[in-house]
Amino acid sequence: MSFDNANITDADAAKITRVEELAYELTVDEVMSKNLVTLTPELTMRDALEIFRKNRISGAPVVVDGELVGILSIEDMIRSLRDGRIDLKVADYMTRNVITARNTDQLIEALKQFVKTKVGRLPVLDENGKVVGILTKGDISIGLLKALQRDYEAEELIRYRASHLFEDIVSDHTTLILRYYVKKNDFTHGGAASNNTKKALRRLGASPQIARQCGIAAYEAEMNLIIHTNNGGVLRVEIEQDKITLEAYDDGPGIPNIELAMQPGYSTASEEVRRMGFGAGMGLSNIKQCVDEMRLTSSPERGTNLYMTLYLKTPKHSPQDKD
Amino acid sequence: MILQDAVQRLQLKVLTNSSDFNHVHIYQGYVSDMLSCVVAGAPNGCVWVTLLAHSNIIAVATLLEIPAIIITEGAQPDETTVARANEKEIALLSTPLPSFEVVGQLWQMGIRANERLSDLL
Numbered sequence: 314m315s316f317d318n319a320n321i322t323d324a325d326a327a328k329i330t331r332v333e334e335l336a337y338e339l340t341v342d343e344v345m346s347k348n349l350v351t352l353t354p355e356l357t358m359r360d361a362l363e364i365f366r367k368n369r370i371s372g373a374p375v376v377v378d379g380e381l382v383g384i385l386s387i388e389d390m391i392r393s394l395r396d397g398r399i400d401l402k403v404a405d406y407m408t409r410n411v412i413t414a415r416n417t418d419q420l421i422e423a424l425k426q427f428v429k430t431k432v433g434r435l436p437v438l439d440e441n442g443k444v445v446g447i448l449t450k451g452d453i454s455i456g457l458l459k460a461l462q463r464d465y466e467a468e469e470l471i472r473y474r475a476s477h478l479f480e481d482i483v484s485d486h487t488t489l490i491l492r493y494y495v496k497k498n499d500f501t502h503g504g505a506a507s508n509n510t511k512k513a514l515r516r517l518g519a520s521p522q523i524a525r526q527c528g529i530a531a532y533e534a535e536m537n538l539i540i541h542t543n544n545g546g547v548l549r550v551e552i553e554q555d556k557i558t559l560e561a562y563d564d565g566p567g568i569p570n571i572e573l574a575m576q577p578g579y580s581t582a583s584e585e586v587r588r589m590g591f592g593a594g595m596g597l598s599n600i601k602q603c604v605d606e607m608r609l610t611s612s613p614e615r616g617t618n619l620y621m622t623l624y625l626k627t628p629k630h631s632p633q634d635k636d
Numbered sequence: 637m638i639l640q641d642a643v644q645r646l647q648l649k650v651l652t653n654s655s656d657f658n659h660v661h662i663y664q665g666y667v668s669d670m671l672s673c674v675v676a677g678a679p680n681g682c683v684w685v686t687l688l689a690h691s692n693i694i695a696v697a698t699l700l701e702i703p704a705i706i707i708t709e710g711a712q713p714d715e716t717t718v719a720r721a722n723e724k725e726i727a728l729l730s731t732p733l734p735s736f737e738v739v740g741q742l743w744q745m746g747i748r749a750n751e752r753l754s755d756l757l
Binding site: 500501503504505508511521528529533592593595596 | 669670671672673675676680686688690691692693694695696698699700716
């Protein structure tokens with residue numbers, strides 16, 4: 314999307330990235346350089362060249378008593394060198410109609426100026442018209458990167474807090490239980506419970522591998538509830554400090570032959586369900602590979618209960634982890 | 637492989653919103669039309685070749701963090717499936733070619749069954 318267009322349609326809005334959002338959230342004074350090098354009009358171009366060189370800059374605002382009177386860029390410097398008039402004054406070569414930004418402007422306004430005018434830097438003025446900083450595209454890039462870094466740290470903090478849940482809350486035995494109610498034939502939401510399980514485990518600090526294994530086991534159990542039950546069922550995930558227990562239960566019709574159901578490739582799925590990619594007969598054996606323990610009980614009266622347990626290995630602490 | 641190269645070489649039709657795949661790097665691929673096999677066998681971050689077009693493919697791709705699905709033999713996902721793919725930022729790419737042809741071409745472009753990024757670095 315283009316920064317020039319102020320009118321954003323819904324379609325555009327869906328495409329707006331976090332960086333673009335930040336361009337609207339941040340203000341100019343949050344990213345501008347405040348270590349300001351300024352020139353005065355009566356300096357010679359030779360003096361200005363020396364100031365540019367010492368400060369490693371390629372342009373600076375020209376100021377009299379805090380008021381902006383012009384801007385001098387490296388291009389102006391080159392012109393004076395070309396003319397052999399390096400001993401003339403800054404006032405003779407500076408640009409007088411300066412394009413500026415306001416310190417309270419959103420960053421997006423400054424970005425529009427850069428796109429529209431092709432200038433390299435914008436002096437930043439406060440509400441009294443005093444020069445308070447200078448903004449380059451480089452400042453904007455650094456500002457956006459810093460803001461993204463802050464976002465990232467905030468997410469890390471949420472994850473850190475979540476992962477310390479078990480240490481922060483004192484009880485003799487703390488567990489966290491997630492319940493997902495899975496409807497019969499609800500293929501539209503199929504996979505939502507397992508994806509949310511996986512996401513929750515990642516938030517709680519589970520390794521990608523553990524989260525993936527639980528996600529796969531939960532997925533197969535969830536799809537079984539959708540496909541093979543009378544009235545759907547419940548996926549229950551219990552998280553403890555040392556293990557994760559997944560349980561899928563329903564109220565029927567039950568599995569007539571559990572041994573047969575456990576065989577890889579055996580499936581009772583209908584032709585319609587198979588056309589959607591289910592019924593490979595691999596569900597239970599997939600689960601078995603992903604968890605440490607699996608128990609399946611079933612009867613026509615009480616329905617089916619599938620218990621799956623995954624033990625969390627105590628992480629090895631490296632020396633720098635010690636507080 | 638950069639996904640954009642595959643889109644161009646195989647002339648894949650992009651069904652989802654995203655149009656620039658120059659930054660999507662893929663090293664591994666998986667092909668199957670049985671969801672349980674995909675769940676068990678497809679590596680994270682792979683390209684998945686299938687003729688399934690039902691919305692369940694999005695749930696599986698989300699679970700396995702699969703960034704792109706190539707739907708073969710002209711199978712057409714419905715609007716809900718495409719909308720959900722957009723929501724999950726999964727690219728849906730369509731082709732009239734059979735899966736075998738697609739996989740052959742991807743192999744020639746360097747995609748393998750089980751190659752990890754860390755092996756390549």
